[in-house]
Amino acid sequence: MRFASRTDKRSGQGIRRLVLAQGVYPGICELATRYTQEFAVTLFGFREDQDCIVTHIAPPGKNAEQGYARCTGDAEFEASFFEELRKKDPQITWLGDLHAHPCGISSLSGQDLQTLREILLGTDDTWHPAEYVAGVILRTTSGVTIYPRHFTKENLDGSEMETHIAD
Ligand SMILES: [Zn+2]
Secondary structure, rough: OHHHHHHHOOOOOOOOEEOOOOOOOHHHHHHHHHHOOEEEEEEEEEEEEOOOEEEEEEOOOOOOOEEEEEEOOOHHHHHHHHHHHHHHHHOEEEEEEEOHHHHHHOOHHHHHHHHHHHHHHHHOOOOOOOOOEEEEEEEOOEEEEEEEEEEEOOOOOOEOOEEEEEE
16 A cells, blocks of 8 residues: 555655755856846756756857846757757756846746746647746845745646755
8 A cells, every 4th residue: 555645755855955056156146247137047957856956057048038027038049058068968957947037026927937837738849847947036235146946747836945055
């Protein structure tokens, strides 16, 4: 007999962490200075137990649009960036993305959540992962603060993550 409620609760399961490897946080801060409005970064790295470890970020591509309260990614640029990373390390995965919000709103918008539903549940031939990290970047006086959430196909509202900066 299988006790679903017990087997689903892995021992020691705590809050998931978004771990930014060395150089990643300064990279995001640099982009937050370069792009004065909204912008998005794509996160690449590894999953390890409860941690999503970001080792590389793709900056906004040349076809990504930066403007007030809107940003469209550049899927072609992100895909080729990912391909290059995989040549160097085939284990690397696409973890999710972060985008900057103006006006100090740290939560994802209704539009953001709708986009996430499409990423996770979509049925077209683009990439639809089982889990995804999405979060908001807010500029602060000393850099940026990141508000990441962890989404799965079963958890479309996402769960809060803790940000851990390695450097
Ligand atoms: Zn947003």
